[in-house]
Amino acid sequence: MIKIKIKKKVTIQLIYFYAMAFLIHSPLEQFEVTSLISLNLPVLGYINLSLTNLGLYTILTVYLVLALHIMGSNNKQLIPSRWSIALESSFASVHGLVKSQIGAANEMYLPFIYSLFFFILIANLSGNVPYGFTVATSIMVSIGLSMTIFIGVTILGLRLHKVHFFSFFVPSGTPLGLVPLLVPIELISYLARAFSLGVRLFANTVAGHTLLKILSGFLAPMFTSGAITAVITLIPFSIFIALIGLEIAVSFIQAYVFCILTASYLKDAIDLH
Numbered sequence: 001m002i003k004i005k006i007k008k009k010v011t012i013q014l015i016y017f018y019a020m021a022f023l024i025h026s027p028l029e030q031f032e033v034t035s036l037i038s039l040n041l042p043v044l045g046y047i048n049l050s051l052t053n054l055g056l057y058t059i060l061t062v063y064l065v066l067a068l069h070i071m072g073s074n075n076k077q078l079i080p081s082r083w084s085i086a087l088e089s090s091f092a093s094v095h096g097l098v099k100s101q102i103g104a105a106n107e108m109y110l111p112f113i114y115s116l117f118f119f120i121l122i123a124n125l126s127g128n129v130p131y132g133f134t135v136a137t138s139i140m141v142s143i144g145l146s147m148t149i150f151i152g153v154t155i156l157g158l159r160l161h162k163v164h165f166f167s168f169f170v171p172s173g174t175p176l177g178l179v180p181l182l183v184p185i186e187l188i189s190y191l192a193r194a195f196s197l198g199v200r201l202f203a204n205t206v207a208g209h210t211l212l213k214i215l216s217g218f219l220a221p222m223f224t225s226g227a228i229t230a231v232i233t234l235i236p237f238s239i240f241i242a243l244i245g246l247e248i249a250v251s252f253i254q255a256y257v258f259c260i261l262t263a264s265y266l267k268d269a270i271d272l273h
Contacts, residue, residue: 027213031137031206053133054141061123061135065115068122090118094259101263102270109266116145117259124205124251128244136205136254139198146197149262157269168272197261204254208247215240 038050072087074080080088094114098107120136127134135141157165169186170179219240222233 027210027217030133030209030213033138054135054138057123057126057133057135058141061119061126064122064126065118068118093256097256097260098263101260102267106266106270109263113259113263116262117255120201120258121251121255124254125248127205127209128247128251134205134209136201137209139202142198142202143195144198145201146199147194149197149265150194153265153269156266157272160270161272165269165272168268193265197258201254201258204250208250212240212243212247215243 033052033054035050035052036056038048041047041049068083069087072081072083074084091114094117095107095110098110098113102109123135126132127137157168169183169190171182171186174182215236219233219237223230223237
């Protein structure tokens with residue numbers, strides 16, 4: 001009887017193990033772009049129009065940015081609201097960033113960098129909501145942003161400096177014999193900018209969300225396995241809460257770093273060495 005009970009217990013544990021193996025989803029599943037609404041229109045050979053979670057959260061991000069600024073408007077009131085003070089502080093920070101990186105004479109690029117900062121910030125913060133989707137975790141969005149900025153900065157540099165723009169690939173004071181060696185290196189370094197911005201944003205957001213998904217997958221069954229285990233699990237759970245706070249801080253940091261690098265690329269295109 002004892003052997004039969006032991007065998008039954010082992011069998012039940014194995015069944016539970018394999019069931020959990022099939023039920024536990026991959027931490028990377030949260031980054032999949034899925035279709036929410038799809039329409040097949042009988043136009044030009046049945047065009048398929050679909051709204052994905054990426055498109056939905058991109059639209060929500062734009063509307064949240066607009067709503068935040070509408071709520072922050074003073075409406076000609078003498079005393080500013082809390083939203084207005086927060087937006088003025090954010091504007092002052094981005095304005096100081098642009099002024100220090102590009103210079104006071106080139107503040108015409110402030111609206112672009114300000115819009116870029118709030119789009120990335122709100123997209124990252126909305127992605128921290130449970131069961132949400134982070135727009136920056138799509139490699140198409142991240143690389144698309146960096147490629148667009150790279151092409152725009154290159155066109156700006158060519159428009160301002162014409163052929164003299166190519167002197168950017170020859171560091172000042174370089175001996176003539178080293179020019180054939182340094183020009184390909186500088187060219188590769190310049191072309192890497194098209195991907196470095198997007199890859200940095202993509203990698204940091206994906207790494208943070210993946211870590212939180214893995215930890216939450218471990219903590220959830222530990223809380224339901226028993227009273228003593230649940231009490232002990234409070235220790236790693238406090239670390240998990242701290243990581244959530246860190247992930248929110250990373251949302252601000254990544255938006256700020258993205259704008260700093262964009263401003264520095266604009267400065268390189270405007271003021272050649």
